[in-house]
Amino acid sequence: MRFSTDEIKPFYEVRQNLSKAxxxxxxxxxxxxxxxxxxPVAALLSAAGLYRYREVDRLMVQLLDVLAQxxxxxxxxxxxQIAAIVEQVRSANEHTRKQ
Numbered sequence: 001m002r003f004s005t006d007e008i009k010p011f012y013e014v015r016q017n018l019s020k021a022x023x024x025x026x027x028x029x030x031x032x033x034x035x036x037x038x039x040p041v042a043a044l045l046s047a048a049g050l051y052r053y054r055e056v057d058r059l060m061v062q063l064l065d066v067l068a069q070x071x072x073x074x075x076x077x078x079x080x081q082i083a084a085i086v087e088q089v090r091s092a093n094e095h096t097r098k099q
Contacts, residue, residue: 003033003040007030007031007032007033008033008034008035008040009021009032009033009034009035010034010035010036011034011035011036011041014032014034014044021044022044025044025045025046025049026046029046029048029049030045030046030049031043031044031045031049032044032045052092055092056089056092059085059088059089059092060089062085063082063085063086063089066081066082066085067082
């Protein structure tokens with residue numbers, strides 16, 4: 001994954017302006033990628049953003065499980081179940097972007 005140069009900040013800069021960086025991610029809902037020696041090593045993001053990533057990850061695992069079962073021709077998996085999971089993923093994305 002590549003990051004834009006606007007997202008990447010040197011560690012020393014983030015450390016000196018941590019309060020400002022926290023305010024920025026909280027206000028904008030974005031992320032700050034922290035680099036050491038020019039290499040991205042960590043990220044600062046809002047709690048809402050972290051929740052969104054975790055929720056989307058959970059839903060993707062669930063969706064992959066459903067699709068795997070569907071591939072194995074298990075009739076218990078319906079199109080409605082798949083559509084419901086897809087809708088949950090969309091909803092999780094929209095909800096956290098509005099915050």
